[in-house]
Amino acid sequence: MTNSKDIIVVGGDGFCGWPTALHLSQLGHNVTIVDNMSRRDIDAKMGADSLTPIASIDVRLTAWSEKTGQTITFENIDVARDFDRVVKLMERIKPDTVIHFGEQRAAPYSMRGVGEKRYTVDNNISGTHNLLAASVELGLDPHFVHLGTMGVYGYDDDGIEIPEGYLPVYIPGDDSKIYQREILYPTNPGSVYHMTKSMDQLLFQFYAKNDRLRITDLHQGIVWGTQTDETRLDERLINRFDYDGDYGTVLNRFLMQAVVGHPLTVHGTGGQTRAFIHIQDTVKCIALAVNNPPPQDGKVAILNQMTETHTVRSLAAMVAKTCDAQIANVDNPRNEAAENDLRVSNKTFISLGLKPVTLAEGLMDETFQIAAKYGHRCIYEMIPCVSTWTDNQRPGVVGNTDKAA
Amino acid sequence: MTNSKDIIVVGGDGFCGWPTALHLSQLGHNVTIVDNMSRRDIDAKMGADSLTPIASIDVRLTAWSEKTGQTITFENIDVARDFDRVVKLMERIKPDTVIHFGEQRAAPYSMRGVGEKRYTVDNNISGTHNLLAASVELGLDPHFVHLGTMGVYGYDDDGIEIPEGYLPVYIPGDDSKIYQREILYPTNPGSVYHMTKSMDQLLFQFYAKNDRLRITDLHQGIVWGTQTDETRLDERLINRFDYDGDYGTVLNRFLMQAVVGHPLTVHGTGGQTRAFIHIQDTVKCIALAVNNPPPQDGKVAILNQMTETHTVRSLAAMVAKTCDAQIANVDNPRNEAAENDLRVSNKTFISLGLKPVTLAEGLMDETFQIAAKYGHRCIYEMIPCVSTWTDNQRPGVVGNTDKAA
Ligand SMILES: NC(=O)c1ccc[n+]([C@@H]2O[C@H](COP(=O)([O-])OP(=O)(O)OC[C@H]3O[C@@H](n4cnc5c(N)ncnc54)[C@H](O)[C@@H]3O)[C@@H](O)[C@H]2O)c1
Ligand SMILES: NC(=O)c1ccc[n+]([C@@H]2O[C@H](COP(=O)([O-])OP(=O)(O)OC[C@H]3O[C@@H](n4cnc5c(N)ncnc54)[C@H](O)[C@@H]3O)[C@@H](O)[C@H]2O)c1
Numbered sequence: 001m002t003n004s005k006d007i008i009v010v011g012g013d014g015f016c017g018w019p020t021a022l023h024l025s026q027l028g029h030n031v032t033i034v035d036n037m038s039r040r041d042i043d044a045k046m047g048a049d050s051l052t053p054i055a056s057i058d059v060r061l062t063a064w065s066e067k068t069g070q071t072i073t074f075e076n077i078d079v080a081r082d083f084d085r086v087v088k089l090m091e092r093i094k095p096d097t098v099i100h101f102g103e104q105r106a107a108p109y110s111m112r113g114v115g116e117k118r119y120t121v122d123n124n125i126s127g128t129h130n131l132l133a134a135s136v137e138l139g140l141d142p143h144f145v146h147l148g149t150m151g152v153y154g155y156d157d158d159g160i161e162i163p164e165g166y167l168p169v170y171i172p173g174d175d176s177k178i179y180q181r182e183i184l185y186p187t188n189p190g191s192v193y194h195m196t197k198s199m200d201q202l203l204f205q206f207y208a209k210n211d212r213l214r215i216t217d218l219h220q221g222i223v224w225g226t227q228t229d230e231t232r233l234d235e236r237l238i239n240r241f242d243y244d245g246d247y248g249t250v251l252n253r254f255l256m257q258a259v260v261g262h263p264l265t266v267h268g269t270g271g272q273t274r275a276f277i278h279i280q281d282t283v284k285c286i287a288l289a290v291n292n293p294p295p296q297d298g299k300v301a302i303l304n305q306m307t308e309t310h311t312v313r314s315l316a317a318m319v320a321k322t323c324d325a326q327i328a329n330v331d332n333p334r335n336e337a338a339e340n341d342l343r344v345s346n347k348t349f350i351s352l353g354l355k356p357v358t359l360a361e362g363l364m365d366e367t368f369q370i371a372a373k374y375g376h377r378c379i380y381e382m383i384p385c386v387s388t389w390t391d392n393q394r395p396g397v398v399g400n401t402d403k404a405a
Numbered sequence: 406m407t408n409s410k411d412i413i414v415v416g417g418d419g420f421c422g423w424p425t426a427l428h429l430s431q432l433g434h435n436v437t438i439v440d441n442m443s444r445r446d447i448d449a450k451m452g453a454d455s456l457t458p459i460a461s462i463d464v465r466l467t468a469w470s471e472k473t474g475q476t477i478t479f480e481n482i483d484v485a486r487d488f489d490r491v492v493k494l495m496e497r498i499k500p501d502t503v504i505h506f507g508e509q510r511a512a513p514y515s516m517r518g519v520g521e522k523r524y525t526v527d528n529n530i531s532g533t534h535n536l537l538a539a540s541v542e543l544g545l546d547p548h549f550v551h552l553g554t555m556g557v558y559g560y561d562d563d564g565i566e567i568p569e570g571y572l573p574v575y576i577p578g579d580d581s582k583i584y585q586r587e588i589l590y591p592t593n594p595g596s597v598y599h600m601t602k603s604m605d606q607l608l609f610q611f612y613a614k615n616d617r618l619r620i621t622d623l624h625q626g627i628v629w630g631t632q633t634d635e636t637r638l639d640e641r642l643i644n645r646f647d648y649d650g651d652y653g654t655v656l657n658r659f660l661m662q663a664v665v666g667h668p669l670t671v672h673g674t675g676g677q678t679r680a681f682i683h684i685q686d687t688v689k690c691i692a693l694a695v696n697n698p699p700p701q702d703g704k705v706a707i708l709n710q711m712t713e714t715h716t717v718r719s720l721a722a723m724v725a726k727t728c729d730a731q732i733a734n735v736d737n738p739r740n741e742a743a744e745n746d747l748r749v750s751n752k753t754f755i756s757l758g759l760k761p762v763t764l765a766e767g768l769m770d771e772t773f774q775i776a777a778k779y780g781h782r783c784i785y786e787m788i789p790c791v792s793t794w795t796d797n798q799r800p801g802v803v804g805n806t807d808k809a810a
Contacts, residue, residue: 114539114541114542117534118488118538125527126526126527129522129526130523137518159578159584160576161579170576171565171572186591189607189611195611199604202594203604206594206600209593210740390616
């Protein structure tokens, strides 16, 4: 393949990173996974586990070579703490692309307690900054692809469509002129996790402007689904499925509740609207982003990586219908508006040719190939969300649902 | 004094923190200084030193008791790294107010190299976050007063007056309605240091919103002058005067150039406009802020703490006239516009009764009481700025000037 790239996938053992690494390897790129296994450690400490039986990274990589003849290299490096090893690795590989998934990514986990708040801030900010600073230090010019979240915008709900990063605004001056500016869409993060993603944006803005780094920041919706074309090739390649109260996103937790015969617990009225994307589309979008680096013009390319929006209420209704389950409304542990609308522009990926997998199409697969098939592995006690946003909020009742990313 | 408060002054050994601690102690507040002496360590490592002979913290505090009968307590704690000691201290003192000066505050130092970039990000972000997270963890409700900088706004120069933090904007919707929002004034930081101050804003926004912390963020101009009413009481209380290429702000470096007979080196055309405030007004503003905590309404109070603006060119002209010096124009080591205008609203402090010391009034004092008096202590080699913003910029010529904060 002529345009094969050297790509570092930071966080490449995780839910989005692993299928992305496989997909890019399949496309002929030369992939190195960097991961410090912190996510598996957190699972172990919480007593949680992926519903699907994920193999160790060694077994995963061996299976991949066996099945495809391709090699993916693995480096166990903490990008937030092992700066010298980050520098050595980048110096050796001189990557064309660095894809950065390596952050603590659950909002409820980031609100558990002071230790988790501090870990999330230190891990996410130092990690992102180290990768940028190392590139500049080495005089390298990799294209950075970072995974951000739609959630940084908060859910202000005044009817404005969320644009791809930049918003043209008009400002009345005190001299009675009207000024026009294009600004970074103002963030209003709702958790420490989302706050770190807003802070990442400022790191990117600065390094793009000052050092002309080429950066694509993908503001992703909630990722659902488990398998991709590549992870389906062998059971040892299976992707993770999180359903615990901290890392499980809303759809997965509904599915698990349905499997164990618990009513689907909807926060408040379930009127919160969220953006979604299937994991198969995530890996496709990232491959598109890798092939389309932005110009070196001092400006971060910000794309919305989502394909549809649903209210939590309508999501519950779809799962209840597919799985023949009940619905129960419980208190919301989050500090947020009860109902919101959400309109998002995703024109860049659509114009690049993305044909999304819809929830209506994919839900059956997810229910029977994953939730029902591996349901016997479910640790029932892990489903409730016990993280609360402030001390005067009670822990949610057993089985309440929360979206994590 | 009936409304005497328990106040922690983080960074209370520094240029702004020390005179603030004295002023608040003089007003009858119960002051604890927290400082890790990192600034004195940086000076020692760079081979720089304050022009004024600053005493050790022990000698400073003893002198203060001798002169006034007041006691200021000192704790050597790194707020970015010693989280447990931060928690213990806050638990013991249960402060009414935490004033946070404890950050790496020089833009050129933050751009020196990768080590300084990483140190600035990690020190400033973890320090600020630790103080906020510790308060929430302990269920305390201190009023936070933080020193930010005018520099976070960048110098966009499209004629808009910089408001106190929030900007009302109009947004044309895709449905052809016009939406109105009040947003955090968009930041456009020009150095890693300024970037950390922009990131601090997001930490404050979140903790004010989620935990209802009361936070005042003071967006300060460049502080000039050395002495205040309290530091003048005894030579052992003298405040620091920085003139080195990294920490010396533009006025101090002009004064030192004049003293050693070097032409005042102006970057480019000297058309950069900056905001200024005298150190005496800084301490007064902080005392006003301490006495006027914002309501617990989820919103950070952002005040512009500056009293006048000048171009670098006009500043050089004033110093040249006072000191009978020459002016030379040299290349600018910064990545910035050559000329800009700057209009800033400082209505809150003026309405609270601040009567500013103007540069025109104070410059003589600064020249003869400080620069000329201690000029023999000047380490000539420290004046040039050797930090550059990007690799393809040459180090500035000997004696070039840069403003640090
Ligand atoms: N899953 C979603 O729904 C979703 C939605 C929007 C955005 N995102 C973003 O996508 C990215 C990946 O999310 P995910 O769902 O795959 O999460 P994940 O937790 O499954 O994967 C993250 C991986 O990064 C690794 N990691 C964390 N810190 C690291 C460090 N300091 N050094 C090296 N490796 C480190 C972890 O061990 C883990 O393998 C995250 O940044 C997340 O914020 C995810
Ligand atoms: N000096 C200016 O012109 C100016 C202008 C605008 C804003 N500010 C802001 O005001 C604040 C104070 O500035 P300054 O000029 O007094 O700087 P300074 O360097 O003289 O003082 C900062 C003090 O904080 C301490 N410190 C740093 N990191 C610490 C940590 N992790 N733990 C404990 N102590 C720590 C240092 O030892 C030092 O004594 C800074 O936040 C700065 O950004 C200053």
